[in-house]
Amino acid sequence: MQTIPTTTAVKPPLIRTTEVSAHVGEIVQLQGWLHNLRRLGGVSFLVLRDGWGTVQAVTEQEAALLPLVENELNTETVITLEGLVASVPQAPGGIELHQPRITVITPVREPLPVVISKREVNASLPLMLDHAVVVNRHPTRRSVFRLGAGVMAAFREALAQRGFTEVQTPKIVASATESGANVFKIDYFGRPAYLAQSPQFYKQIMVGVFQGVYEVAPVFRAEPHDTTRHINEYVSLDVEFGFIENHFTVMALLRDVLAHIFNRLVESYNPELSLLNAKLPTVPAAIPHLHFTEAKELVFQLHCKNLQGVDERNEPDLSPQEERWLGEWAQKEHNSDFLFVTGYPMSKRPFYTHPDPARPAYSNSFDLLFRGTELVTGGQRLHRYEDYLAALSKANLPTAPFETYLEAFRYGMPPHGGFAIGSERLLMQLLGTPNVRLTTLFPRDLNRLTP
């Protein structure tokens, strides 16, 4: 049935690169960027990139390239490309355009600051970040951010299916409440105000309204860290819900949300995952869990000799090395990329954390380790008004800045809890990226405010 249509006054259909394979034998029209142009012994290979993929056009006719050549145009020139779709097994994707006709929409004459027409971006991290405006156009780079969109969509979908309601809570707040030091200060019409470090207080308040809520929004941390894992503005995936039994109810939901996210990525983002060689984890039906004290003891049993004689069992936190060891243990013993560590000491958790009723020095909280690194923090919160007054007093915090937050508890809150996932951190660990700045669209750090 492959009859070759003749070109008529009727314009060929305008399609996307991802639709080309459905049009073999037809003349089609595409719009996009000149991604690459190679000329090998009389044959020219032109790659057009649009918002979704790339397609290669091949010609032996030098004249076909005239619109590009006569003006010495560079890659990233915006063009319309017409051509006949041919099935060519050895071509990328098994498809090529023949008899190309090029029309220039927006010419580019200057060479790019970073070459983005090769299979990989070959540039230093600072150069990539300085020129993220163009570097993010590269197929591997934009795949990262398309997966980011997929993570957000799947997160919302998992929670909407369970009857949770989306909220968008204020980012400008009156007091540097949750932990005084790490907030950015704003000049709010001559008064001081702050950027919210997290939607923690508001998502708890909203449990009183909707029972279960989620939020996908930026959070701001004025932490003067300069590490590969910290940025000062990131997208937080937040959940909070009521009528839980304890933190294990929260952990069960987190398990299901993560499983939904990874399933969705596999279903809908296969091209991006392949391009990035991503190894997606299987989320076990029940993620193994260890109490903090068990985890400490386990690490000591397994690795005490590696610790240069220092017994860290009494440290109230896990070191990154300990987390890696626990990750290896979970892999070996449970064949799991994931491990919950529960019951962190109350001394290391914020004032609103619910203690373990049986062992009040430990909390009803958890961290989720993913491949040996902390990915999610969550837990049960206090819900009784009098418990908040006692907790603030114990933490030597005044009640006045918390007045509106406390109103939620004064007027009836159920046992509740939740968790927060850093979206860029999740992508970083999922893709094995060495620096969270590479899974952030336009990162903000100690030294970087642009682009």
Next chain:
Amino acid sequence: MQTIPTTTAVKPPLIRTTEVSAHVGEIVQLQGWLHNLRRLGGVSFLVLRDGWGTVQAVTEQEAALLPLVENELNTETVITLEGLVASVPQAPGGIELHQPRITVITPVREPLPVVISKREVNASLPLMLDHAVVVNRHPTRRSVFRLGAGVMAAFREALAQRGFTEVQTPKIVASATESGANVFKIDYFGRPAYLAQSPQFYKQIMVGVFQGVYEVAPVFRAEPHDTTRHINEYVSLDVEFGFIENHFTVMALLRDVLAHIFNRLVESYNPELSLLNAKLPTVPAAIPHLHFTEAKELVFQLHCKNLQGVDERNEPDLSPQEERWLGEWAQKEHNSDFLFVTGYPMSKRPFYTHPDPARPAYSNSFDLLFRGTELVTGGQRLHRYEDYLAALSKANLPTAPFETYLEAFRYGMPPHGGFAIGSERLLMQLLGTPNVRLTTLFPRDLNRLTP
């Protein structure tokens, strides 16, 4: 088939208020807040509210209320309620719980600062806003915000279906670029930085990556307005896409997105729309449009005598009164709640606006009026690097603060455009709410930073 089951050691199923009607004749268990308790001549009516709705329980047994009465508990006490589901035509929703058994989860003893157990919230605006933490629990109040969640979800769905990609762009920016005056200043590790007024520059940049993008995120406006229509932080629904012909391509997409949003609300949010008596508009297949100059002339023809002799045809903008008149005209002449006004004077639009090639004093931009008030602004943007240099020069703006933004245009951008919808403003106009603060979860204005 209505046999009354006997209570056994097996706990009755825990269900939501919205599921009760499917359990007539069964004993069920619900968890939520004591929304209301009325005692009328020996009969007590108890209303339980959970995150999704309310259900009424009725009893003549004083003893059933003992857990509430003996401790003098108030509304908003968190309870578990067991009861036998009965079909009672005269009850709210046609359903009642009989033989209620109440267990207190979290007691509330203090009277509420604002009564939220009646059909309406009867309080002044400041009182409602001061106590939004509890007032937002009221069924009418939370319906507003559940519709807000519906608007966001439907907006994203409309764009995802069309191949657009979601982005989350930085809110902390290096320079007060788009219009210098109205930005909040931040102390960023000792350096000045600003809160983004809009994702305008970043969404344009991202057209170079994904071709079509959308974002749902907070924007920050340091405008010292004190009106019923302005707040200083709101949720902006942003769209930008490439390969458009002109602003009419953008208007066509906007029309379809709005139609999708309203259809979704009708499909999925009927209880909320009914409770709020919302009159949803029909979006015409083609929304009528007038050029700015035609709109001015039309208003003059229809209403010049109302203007106390002042001829406003040469004013470069439409007054709120003129917008109302145009809204009435669209309703009368086109039976449309919507009217596009296109081609606003370039002098009133930001530097990146694309001029009308045929009449360069006017722009390829538009406002969408909804029921006589501006709801959406959008248009075509410049896309050639040299046009940006000329536009910045004409506006007496330096190029340095725009360096990374300009990089997008230097390296190839197609004709593109987009629009932005204020989510709270949309809800306000849709619901006929007198003040945008009432469609904002926790509003921020000149005087208000809490709750």
